[in-house]
Amino acid sequence: MLKYLLLILFFLTSCEKYVTEVSDLTMSGKYKVSKLQVIQIANPTGKDSTYLSNQVFINRSLPDPFDTIRVNDFYIHFTYSNVMIGWMGNNFSTGVEVWKYGQKRDEQIFYNRIPWTFDAYSFGKIKFEYIPINKGVVFPVILQVDSDTFESLQLSGFEFSPNGANGTRYRLVLTLTRVGP
Numbered sequence: 001m002l003k004y005l006l007l008i009l010f011f012l013t014s015c016e017k018y019v020t021e022v023s024d025l026t027m028s029g030k031y032k033v034s035k036l037q038v039i040q041i042a043n044p045t046g047k048d049s050t051y052l053s054n055q056v057f058i059n060r061s062l063p064d065p066f067d068t069i070r071v072n073d074f075y076i077h078f079t080y081s082n083v084m085i086g087w088m089g090n091n092f093s094t095g096v097e098v099w100k101y102g103q104k105r106d107e108q109i110f111y112n113r114i115p116w117t118f119d120a121y122s123f124g125k126i127k128f129e130y131i132p133i134n135k136g137v138v139f140p141v142i143l144q145v146d147s148d149t150f151e152s153l154q155l156s157g158f159e160f161s162p163n164g165a166n167g168t169r170y171r172l173v174l175t176l177t178r179v180g181p
Helices: 002-014
Strands: 029-042 048-053 056-058 069-070 077-078 082-090 097-101 109-113 125-130 139-148 152-160 169-181
Touching: 029 152, 048 056
Parallel strands: none
Antiparallel strands: 029 048, 029 077, 029 169, 056 069, 077 082, 082 097, 082 109, 109 125, 125 139, 139 152, 152 169
8 A cells, every 4th residue: 555655746746847837927116136156167267256235347348337346336127128328316306216218118128037948847938129329239138037936036048258259268257136016
């Protein structure tokens, strides 16, 4: 009898991957970068870097505004389909938030989940395109969603190699904390 019970339990648990629902993202909201990590992913030469409260990361090879990120003073706002980047404060007369990218109707930035990058155990990747001031052309951004909790989000991407193809290759890991709806 015990053998049959164990056999039934084995079959029920071994099928978990195939019957578990696909993970949902709950990204909607205004987030600030509360921590930034610069990790080495190829040809490492030293330690990874971590930027905490009010420290500034600068790398001019990245697109604006991601080329200068001040921790706890860099904001990203996700709606269900749009993203706004670079909060510049509120308009004094109307009280409406002003964003550097994605706010104007003709400059909206739509993001989407990349198919086949997510399943029951992975949030996958999101993609959006915009025209940064320092690039002047459409720039595609692909970010891996590492974690998505009730009040925080972790995204990684923006791979760069400041010393060329044979130099150290880095990736940014943005830890975002929800600060508003």
